[in-house]
Amino acid sequence: MDLRQLRYFAVLAEERHFGRAARRLSLSQPPLSHAIRQLEEELGAALFVRTSRQVALTPAGAALQREAQAILQRAAEARLLVSDVAAGRRGRLRIGFSGSTVYRGLPRIVTAMRAQAPDLEVILREMNSGEQVEALLHDELDAGFVHLRERPDGLDGTLFHAEPFVLCLAADHPMAAAGAGDARLIDLRDEDFILFSRSVSPDYYESIIALCRLAGFLPRVRHEVRHWLTVAALVAHGAGIALVPRSLAGAVAGIVCLPLPPSPIRSETWCVWKAGAPAPGVVETLLPQVRGGPVLP
Incomplete structure (x- = not known):
């Protein structure tokens, strides 16, 4: 039959x-x-x-x-x-992300996808950018949001978000009280800096070092941490100062974020997936949401 x-x-x-x-x-x-x-x-x-x-x-x-x-x-x-x-209307979509992506529109994307494809199971996995790249290359993720200045080898992707860095100070810092005009990094060359760990995100680390070099000094790196919210929390408690992406300005109470002079060095987030084959259907369902909402201030 x-x-x-x-x-x-x-x-x-x-x-x-x-x-x-x-x-x-x-x-x-x-x-x-x-x-x-x-x-x-x-x-x-x-x-x-x-x-x-x-x-x-x-x-x-x-x-x-x-x-x-x-x-x-x-x-x-x-x-x-x-x-x-x-x-991509049904199945499972495994998305990697780092914590700061929550402040860059990831919840909006997930909500929109659930409305568009209610039978699609969306699974979020928090990882740093390097871990996401490895997971994508080994088919352990379908897509990821990585904080890198360019698309990694072996992955296809699209730029999702780009924004300037801002100066993050404790609310009781003297410069925070002044709060007028663009901050001058050179005036803070003797401060202790809190940086995202070089081993976790070398691109972020090098971006911040480069910003300080442009201002005419090398920062005194006192603390290295794994999460942006830890950076902001340590700043709020007076452990040092930091340069953070602008979207984190309101993430933690007790900090003040001041703009820096315009610079070509920006914090970029790429939405990436494994190269070498057509994007899976679930990734094709994700892409309209990503391409519909990049922030390029």
């Missing part, structure tokens, strides 16, 4: 008339009759009683009708499932 034969049989079983069934199937009558005879020969049983006036189901035909309906329904469901998965 094949699905074509079962479909022909099911329509004839409903219509009980070869002419009407053939018209419904957009066939001429001989191919329909031939397909039904083939099916009966394969099953070794008569499925219909044919007279000059009517076509009636035999007991074997009635039994097959119930099974055929179930099989055809299951085939239709399987076809729909495959189509939905291929189009």
